[in-house]
Ligand code: FES
C-alpha cells in the first residue's frame with residue numbers, strides 16, 4: 020500500500036504493507052537509520068520518535084495509523100532548539116557508552132523539555148523510565164537533561180543561546 | 186612489568202599475519218615502515234620489534250612470524266592527523282582511547298585528531314579484539330611508542346629543513362619548534378619529508394615524562410558521540426549494501442534440536458518472501474546451527490512470515506533439561522563428596538572439629554543472558570569466490586575463520602568491516618550470527634542483512650552459567666578463619682567445566698586460610714554457556730564476598746576490617762593474571778572506608794551499608810552500597826561508593842567514570858532483576874518483560890574514585906562489576922538481618 024509520510028518536515032512516499040511498523044519504514048524505506056530496533060514490542064524505547072510532538076514507540080505503531088501526523092526523528096530533532104541543546108549536553112556530559120539507546124533517550128528527553136522546560140527529578144523519572152540503557156548511562160542522562168534545561172531557561176530562544184556561546 | 190607480561194602473552198597468541206610478513210622482509214618486521222601517500226604522510230608501524238623484546242624478556246619462545254602490532258597515522262598538509270582505531274568499539278570507549286595514546290606521544294592537540302575504524306587485518310594492526318579488559322594492558326606501551334616514533338621522524342625532517350641539530354628542536358601541538366629562535370613548522374608541512382627518512386627502532390624512541398601529559402589522563406568525550414546524537418548510521422544494524430535482502434533465522438528453541446520438517450512451501454508464498462530453506466548446521470553453537478532461514482525483500486516481511494512458520498523439531502536429548510532439574514541434581518551432589526578436588530590444603534576435618542564456630546551456607550545463582558541493546562545482526566555479500574562481511578563483533582578474527590570454514594572460502598578472500606556494536610558484554614565474542622549471515626547470503630546469491638529479534642537474542646545466547654555453592658567455614662575463638670570448605674556444583678562433563686563455569690583453585694581466600702578445600706561436581710549441560718562481563722567473577726564474587734561477610738558477622742567484627750585482616754601481609758598471592766596483590770586489595774578497601782564514611786553515620790531503621798572487594802581482570806575494586814529496604818521488601822539503593830585501582834594512569838577519566846558506573850549498575854541488574862530459566866530444554870524468557878534491564882529510576886548515585894599506583898595501567902570494562910552484587914547483598918543484611926544466598930534477590934523475603 021502507498022502512504023505519504025511527513026518526516027522531519029519533508030514528505031516521503033512509501034509503498035509497504037499496511038501493518039509495517041513505522042520503525043522499519045523509517046529505517047529501510049526512508050533510510051533514516053538513527054531510530055533503533057531494540058525489542059520490537061514497546062519495552063525499551065530505542066525506537067522513540069515524535070508524532071505531532073509526542074513521544075511514541077515506532078516499533079509498535081503501524082504505518083497505516085499515522086496519516087498526516089508530523090513525525091520527527093533523531094535526524095530532525097536538532098532543528099529544534101531543545102533538540103540541539105540536548106545533543107550538545109549529551110556530548111558535553113559525555114553520556115554515550117555504546118550509544119545504541121541514545122537516539123531514543125534524546126527523543127524522549129526532547130519531548131519532556133518541550134512540555135516541561137524545567138523538569139524535576141520526578142518529571143525526568145516519568146518521562147525517561149521507558150527508555151532502557153543497557154550500558155547504564157542513566158546518571159549522565161539525568162545530568163544532561165538538567166544541563167539542557169538550564170541552558171533552556173537561561174535564554175529565550177536557540178538564537179540567544181548561540182550568541183551567548185552556550 | 187604488568188604491561189610487558191601481556192605483550193608477551195599476546196605475541197605468543199598471535200599466529201595471524203604470515204601472509205603479510207612474507208612480503209615484508211626483515212626491515213618491515215623490526216622497524217617502522219614509512220611511505221608517502223596522497224600528499225600526506227602515511228606511517229605504517231610494525232611493533233613486532235618490541236613485542237619480540239618483551240617476549241624474550243619473559244623467556245618465552247620466539248613469537249610467530251609477522252608483526253605483533255601496528256597502526257596507521259596519516260598527517261595531511263592541513264595538519265589534520267588521522268589515527269586508525271584498530272579494535273572493535275562496543276561502548277568501552279576504545280575508539281577514543283587507543284588514538285589518545287598515539288596522539289599523546291606524537292605531541293598533537295586532540296582537536297587536530299580524527300579517528301578511523303580499521304578493517305580486520307591483524308597482520309597489519311595486531312590483535313583486534315574487545316574482551317577481557319585486555320586492550321589497555323596490551324596497548325599502553327606499543328601505542329605510545331607508535332606516536333613517539335612518528336614524532337621523532339618529524340623532528341628529524343624539520344631539523345634538516347632548517348639545517349640545525351635535532352637537539353635544538355622540540356615539539357608542541359603538532360608543530361616542530363626550534364628552541365632558540367621559536368620558529369616553527371607544522372607537522373603537515375614536513376610530513377612528506379619525514380616520509381622519506383629512515384625509521385627509528387621503536388624500542389629506542391624516548392617516551393614523554395608522564396607529568397607532561399596533555400591527553401592521557403584528561404577527559405576526552407567519545408569520538409563518535411557527535412554522530413551518535415544525530416542518529417548517523419554507525420552500527421552493524423545500520424549497514425546498507427546495494428541490492429541486499431533481509432533475513433530472519435529461526436533456530437530450534439530447544440538447545441541441540443534439529444529441523445524435522447517445516448511448511449516451507451507455504452512460507453515461500455508469502456508476500457515479499459524470496460526464499461525459505463532449512464539449514465542443516467551442526468552441533469557446535471559457535472558456528473552454523475540447525476534452523477530455518479527466511480529471506481524477504483523487507484525485514485518486516487521476513488519476520489512476519491516467520492510467524493506463519495510451522496516446524497516439527499527433532500528436539501533431541503536437551504529437551505529433558507530444566508533449571509528445576511539442575512537444582513535437584515545440585516542438592517543431590519551436595520550430600521556427597523565432590524567429584525573433583527580443585528584444592529585441598531591442611532587438615533580440614535580436624536580444623537572444623539576444633540573450630541569455635543562453624544558456619545554453613547548454600548549459595549545459588551541463575552543463568553543470565555547478555556541482552557545487548559542492539560540485537561545480533563550481520564550483513565554479508567558472497568560472490569565470485571570472495572565475501573564481504575559487516576559485523577558488530579567483539580572478535581572479528583575468529584569470526585572470519587568460522588565463516589571461511591562454513592562457506593568454504595580462504596580467509597584471505599573475506600573482508601570484515603568492524604562496525605560499532607550496540608553493546609557487547611561478551612555476547613559478541615561468539616560469531617554465530619556472522620556465520621549465519623554468510624551462509625544465507627551464499628545460499629540465496631544476494632547480499633543479505635540478517636537481524637535477530639529480541640526473542641532470538643534471549644533464547645539463543647551463550648549464557649552466564651548458573652551455579653550452586655555449598656560452604657562450611659570454621660572460626661577460632663578470636664574470630665579468625667581457620668577452615669573453609671566449598672563444594673561447587675557447576676556445569677560440564679568429563680571433568681571439564683563448561684565455558685565460564687569454572688573455579689580457580691587460587692580463588693581468594695585460598696593461600697590465606699590454612700585448612701581449605703575447593704571441590705567441584707559437574708552437571709552435564711546442553712545449553713551453551715560463555716563469558717558475560719567479568720566472567721566467573723560476576724558470580725563468584727557474590728558467593729565469596731557474601732560468605733566472608735557472613736563470617737565477619739559471626740565473628741562479631743566489622744565486615745570491612747575483617748576483610749582487611751583476612752588479607753594478611755602485603756604480598757602477591759598466586760592468582761589470575763599478575764596474581765592477587767593483597768596490598769592493592771587493602772588499598773581500595775581503606776580508601777572506600779574513608780570516602781564512604783563507613784560506620785561513621787547513624788543510619789535510619791532498615792537502612793544499611795555493605796562492602797565488598799574483588800580482583801578481576803587485573804583491576805581492583807572495593808565498593809560500599811547503602812540500601813534502604815521498605816517494609817514491603819522493596820530495595821532502594823541510596824548511594825554507592827566505588828574505589829578502583831587500575832594502575833598508574835586512568836587514561837580517559839570521563840569514560841572511566843562512565844564505565845564504572847555502568848558496570849556497577851549492571852551488577853545491580855543482575856542481582857535484583859535477572860534470570861534465565863530453562864524448561865523443557867529451552868529458555869522461558871523472551872523479551873525485556875521477562876528478562877528486565879535496569880531502568881533510570883533504579884539507578885542510584887555512584888561516586889567513583891581511582892587510586893594511582895605504580896602498576897602499568899589495566900582495563901576497566903569488567904573489574905567494577907563483581908563487587909557490586911555482594912556489596913548490595915551485604916547492605917541488605919545490614920539493613921534487615923536477612924542474608925541473600927540466592928539470586929536474583931527475592932524481595933518478598935525481605936518484608937518486615
Ligand atoms: S524497539 Fe520499540 S520499544 Fe523497543
Ligand code: FES
Nearest residue numbers: 117118152153154
Ligand atoms: S549507551 Fe549502550 S544502551 Fe545506552
